[in-house]
Amino acid sequence: MQIEFLFSYMPIFTSFIVLFAIYLIAALSLNMEYGYGGIPNFGHVFFISVGAYMAGVLTARTVDYLAGIKAGYCSGQASVLRTEYLSSHPLEAVAIFVASLILGAIVGGLFGYASSYPALRLKEDFLAITLIFIGDMGRIIARNEEGIVCALTGLTGIANPLSFIKDVGTRSIAYALIVVAFAVLTYVYVQRLAKSPFGRLLKAVRDDDLAAMALGKVVPRVRGEIMIIGSALAAIAGVLRTFYIQGVVADDFQPLITFLVLTMVILGGMANNKGVILGTLIMTALDQFISPSFFSLLGISVEFDVTYMKYIIIGLIIILVLMFRPQGAIPEGPVETPALELSRSSEWDVEEGLEIESEGGSES
């Protein structure tokens, strides 16, 4: 009885895990750019969408070519044929998935590099303004061009790489594991990056770029590099999302997605990857559970669209956190250096000295 009950909720659970992992990759990459690097990349949704479109276009075009599908790029018939082809050719499906990830990351990185051009030249808030609107411009182009993701209809038939597994339950769990593996890899990567000399350089540039420049650091290059890394990671999140929902629609990539991801970072704590996990968990739960389908599951009916409530809550969280706890749930810790780790493991008492030093650094 109990187990059956659990199984009936399994799809909700796996979808939650997958979305959490995808949002986590996006939030960690934004934290790299904004938290550590100080670049207010509020056009984050654009870089996620680049990966998503890339996966969609690459898969659809390749399958159309391989399977010799003559039906129109956007037609429903083509979508059915693509799904059939991908579920009967596991090798090709996986190869296309891997290629999408690689190409998505490369193209995302290129766009990141391109947008680091203004990032080096504009003042912080002007840059934020520009990037917020970049996020929306990408969507406006995609929703009006037939050739990218079929304008308003959206591109469909991007079957999951694991669709050769016939049992839907097993397949979704297996895909969830893949996405979680990517999230874990991303976490390990950004955590190592943050503790590396490059991470310390990032913080130095964020806190005082003039001082960093005076010490001989090439500030534009650092900013360019972090934009490439962050955007490539965001694009990977986009690729994983496309294969998860098995299609891509331009209007899914509203600027609101950026603000949702930004809330994860701010709520959890900027420049603190552990905090970002917490923030992502809370916000994904909010995103998932304040939805019409979940409300109808609980038997609650409201007269208006429930998703509006979600955005009101997101707005309130942003305001309240910035007003009362701008450092987030888990504040940024001292700079992790080998000396600090040594002091933790041995009897050396250098903690105090380091504390003072790091406070001076993070306050400015």
Place this chain on the structure above:
Amino acid sequence: MDLSIPLMNSLTLGSLYTLMALGLTMSFSVTKIANFAHAELVTVGGYVTALLVNWMGFGLGESLIAAFIASALLAVAMDEGVFKPMIKRGSKPLFLLVASIGIGLVVRYLLFVYADLNAVITVQAKTSVELIGRFGRAGITTIHLWVFPITIASVVLLHLMFHYTKPGKALRAMADNEDLARVSGVKIYTLRRLMWFIAGGITGVAGGLWAAYSVITPEIGWYALLRIFAASILGGLVSFWGTIAGGLIVGFAENFGITFMNTYFNVSTAYRPLISFVIIVIVLLIKPTGFAGFDIVEWVKEKIKGGGE
């Protein structure tokens, strides 16, 4: 190609963008906050006007006054409730920007909830629109008789206020250097409130006029925000006359630009926002100060003198 319709559209929308952008320029130059919740001042003004006209049978004039007050109060509330406490705690300018996004989300989606409950997600103020004249193929209606005089009157009144009244001069001093203004005995917090009241109010009036001019939704402010920023950035976000020029430039560039591209290159009119976006990017990258400090008289004099370089 008949240019009368894009010309009328440009003038009308250009005037509306100018009014909205003047509010943004005022608030940015005094407080240095890039206020994304400015969009919501437009929407609230629009909704107040549309609902008063449609439900209460108010005239457009009274409704616009109500829109002024509603948006003005919202603007003051934003500052008193969020921005001022944050500034007193020493928040970074970027945090204020992010907080303004938060305020924008709250107000916009509260409006969405209200509009959804009352079935007014799309609404237009049902005023009697009469054709009074023709300009080429474009009709001149009573709406235009509201838009142009209000815009011109607002610009003149704001100019008189900033140059000939004490609070206006003090506000300019605050925009220039807040600390210096403060030690000179300017009551900065009272003036801030006045500034938000006026900035919010004229934005609300512009929203109200928009509601009479075309259909609005709770997202109309976000839709306009790109243009508002483009206009304001053309004025360097601080210049009064630069913003007015900016609003008209944005209006003309969008309407003529898209008509031109649509006729000759078959570009979809849905790409209209890209024009404003390109304006923002080009101005920020080439001349971030926009028209600020640009004095046409000096510029002409220099040209006549034949270059002192």
